[in-house]
Amino acid sequence: MALGTCTPLQRQQWQDQEDAWLRDTVRRHGWAVQYAAGAPPFAYTVGLWSLGHPELLVYGLDLQASAWVLNQFGDKIRDGERFGPGRPLRLTGWSHRLQLFPFHDGDDPPVLGSAQRYYDRDAGDPVPALQLFWDDAGGRFPWDDGYDLPGGLQPAPRPHTPG
Structure with a gap:
């Protein structure tokens, strides 16, 4: 069932289950990886901030590659x-x-929705995060001339701009 077609009660039940899984995973491993199969797909960590490090976000990779990259960083951060x-x-x-x-x-809604809920943060005071960018086969990043992956696969960095 798509979340858009859920009743408010079903949506709350789904979120409660997700939050319980998240708390258990972070408790057991130190962090969890959340994946969104959108366009572009992205994944992020929840729990690294509790280890004294900003959460990590990566766009444009499939579930397996995203989890591998984020877990590699998580292991190093835990160490x-x-x-x-x-x-x-x-x-x-x-x-x-x-x-x-x-x-x-x-x-609003936040990109790192599960992390914001986990830490009880909001758009006015979001959890600190770093976005990982990966290069193409030619060693170029999205901001380099000749970058040969689809535009929008790795959206531009979004630093805080005080308003």
């Missing part, structure tokens, strides 16, 4: 590593380079 904006980096076992940028989740 004490910290990541932030800056120079490109690599993960062992993946051919792409990555760059991180601040991501401000001020939308």
Whole structure:
């Protein structure tokens, strides 16, 4: 059943089940990965902020690749590593380079909806997050000339702009 066709009670029951799964997963593993199969697809972590690190978000990958990338970072963060904006980096076992940028989740509804609910945050004070960008086969990022993946696959970074 699509959430748009749910009654308010069904929607609340679905959200309660999702939130219970999320709390249990974060308790057992330190974080969870949420995936949205939209256009473009995206995935993000919930729980890294409790480990003293911004949550992570990646667009344009399938479920398996998204989970692998985010879990690789999660393992490193749980072991004490910290990541932030800056120079490109690599993960062992993946051919792409990555760059991180601040991501401000001020939308309503939020992009990182489960994370905002988990931490009881809202658009006015969203949970800190970093967006991961991955390069194409030629080593180019979406902002580089000659980038050869579809436009919009990795939306531009969304830093906080005080209003």
